[in-house]
Amino acid sequence: MSLFHSDNPKEEQHSGILGAFSVDNIKWEPEDEAGASLVAFRYPYEDFPNGSYLHVAQSQMAVFTNNLGGDSSSDGTLGQNSQVSVFIGPCKIKLDTGDSRFAPFRNVTHSLTGGSSAFHSVVYFINTNYMNELRWGTTDPILVQDPEEEVNVHVRAYGLFGVHIEQNDEGLAPIQARKFLVKVVGTRGQYSQEELTSFMRAKILEYVPDLLAKAITEQKIPILKISAHLSDFSDLMKGKLVGYFNDFGLTLDNFSFNSIKPFEEDLAAINEMKIQRKRSILEAQGNAAQMDIESEALARKRAREGYSYQQERGMDVMQAAASNEGSSSAQFVGAGMGLGMGVGVGGAMGAGFANLANEAVSAVGASGAGAGTAGAAPQPAAFDTTGVKCSKCGHVNPAGAKFCLECGSKLEQGRVCPVCGKVNPPEAKFCIECGAKLGKPTCPNCGAELPEGTKFCPNCGTKIQ
Numbered sequence: 001m002s003l004f005h006s007d008n009p010k011e012e013q014h015s016g017i018l019g020a021f022s023v024d025n026i027k028w029e030p031e032d033e034a035g036a037s038l039v040a041f042r043y044p045y046e047d048f049p050n051g052s053y054l055h056v057a058q059s060q061m062a063v064f065t066n067n068l069g070g071d072s073s074s075d076g077t078l079g080q081n082s083q084v085s086v087f088i089g090p091c092k093i094k095l096d097t098g099d100s101r102f103a104p105f106r107n108v109t110h111s112l113t114g115g116s117s118a119f120h121s122v123v124y125f126i127n128t129n130y131m132n133e134l135r136w137g138t139t140d141p142i143l144v145q146d147p148e149e150e151v152n153v154h155v156r157a158y159g160l161f162g163v164h165i166e167q168n169d170e171g172l173a174p175i176q177a178r179k180f181l182v183k184v185v186g187t188r189g190q191y192s193q194e195e196l197t198s199f200m201r202a203k204i205l206e207y208v209p210d211l212l213a214k215a216i217t218e219q220k221i222p223i224l225k226i227s228a229h230l231s232d233f234s235d236l237m238k239g240k241l242v243g244y245f246n247d248f249g250l251t252l253d254n255f256s257f258n259s260i261k262p263f264e265e266d267l268a269a270i271n272e273m274k275i276q277r278k279r280s281i282l283e284a285q286g287n288a289a290q291m292d293i294e295s296e297a298l299a300r301k302r303a304r305e306g307y308s309y310q311q312e313r314g315m316d317v318m319q320a321a322a323s324n325e326g327s328s329s330a331q332f333v334g335a336g337m338g339l340g341m342g343v344g345v346g347g348a349m350g351a352g353f354a355n356l357a358n359e360a361v362s363a364v365g366a367s368g369a370g371a372g373t374a375g376a377a378p379q380p381a382a383f384d385t386t387g388v389k390c391s392k393c394g395h396v397n398p399a400g401a402k403f404c405l406e407c408g409s410k411l412e413q414g415r416v417c418p419v420c421g422k423v424n425p426p427e428a429k430f431c432i433e434c435g436a437k438l439g440k441p442t443c444p445n446c447g448a449e450l451p452e453g454t455k456f457c458p459n460c461g462t463k464i465q
Contacts, residue, residue, distance in 0.1 A: 180249030
């Protein structure tokens with residue numbers, strides 16, 4: 001080292017006599033795409049002569065640190081002469097570094113400290129351009145529960161985000177720049193956009209899987225319908241991540257999901273479950289429709305044959321009683337059913353025959369009770385011959401009979417009392433049982449009043465003879 005020349009690699013060299021009085025022009029002008037894509041750049045020289053100029057271009061900030069010979073205090077912090085200055089471009093700043101501008105004096109001073117300056121200075125340039133369309137994506141699958149099928153599904157998610165380092169707010173810009181340098185860049189000489197993307201992607205994946213799983217569960221969004229909610233999820237995640245990015249000196253401009261997609265095998269399983277459920281629903285609907293058709297057909301059949309569901313059930317009970325060999329009334333009930341079948345009544349046995357059978361059973365029961373006391377065999381009760389008289393042969397038929405037991409002719413029906421249900425002669429004006437006034441004809445099944453000339457009851461559908 002000579003008086004006019006220094007071997008210090010951290011000091012920019014100036015040749016000639018005039019170079020001994022020269023100062024540095026500190027600036028960052030990227031010459032290619034790789035340089036332009038850098039987010040932070042540390043100026044290669046550090047020991048600047050006093051009076052050097054710092055040039056900060058538009059869309060740049062420069063952070064200048066210098067100790068000015070300050071000593072460390074007892075608590076480990078820098079002395080009062082240390083400084084950190086942030087300059088927002090475009091601007092030109094004349095620096096006070098503490099090193100002599102005259103090279104011989106500066107070299108003599110550096111020789112006392114091993115050839116380097118005791119007034120150490122560093123300049124970092126920060127690119128404040130907006131960095132959009134930075135890509136992020138999950139590396140491991142996210143396990144979420146489908147709220148519709150209640151099964152666990154593995155999904156992958158990816159999208160874009162955009163950030164910048166604040167420059168317009170002069171009060172906030174210095175704070176954000178220093179946080180970015182301390183927490184993200186560190187002591188690196190260069191920090192690229194790819195490195196920033198990788199760093200923030202890792203931080204994003206610390207939060208997004210848990211937030212996404214909770215959002216799907218809380219909002220009850222099925223996996224198969226999640227594509228319609230990408231915008232909502234994007235806004236939700238951005239709101240959650242803004243503060244986190246701010247901790248690193250970055251402003252989050254946008255965050256979006258481009259896709260949230262389940263694994264193919266999980267998707268196939270969910271589709272199969274939905275198909276099976278749909279098939280079960282259609283099968284149940286088909287069975288219900290078939291039952292409705294069969295019920296309507298049976299109701300029309302009963303209406304054509306002139307009996308109701310209650311009458312049909314009554315006949316079932318009588319058939320069961322007749323088939324019971326141990327019953328004392330089985331012979332009489334069976335005989336009554338056979339008699340009804342023989343005269344062509346068929347399935348429509350009618351209320352009259354039901355009354356006849358009930359009276360027979362009651363009579364047999366009474367005689368059976370007496371016989372149990374006296375020891376005599378039970379005797380069949382005689383049929384009540386008081387009833388409807390046949391207009392052709394004059395035979396008197398049981399009350400409620402629809403066909404003559406003698407000649408099989410259709411009998412003229414009487415008038416049913418709306419109070420006690422007694423069947424009265426057609427010309428009767430008052431009930432022979434309770435004396436109630438008889439009005440319009442009524443349905444023998446449900447008792448509803450019938451308009452003149454009605455063939456079927458408008459209330460229950462029973463055929464009117």
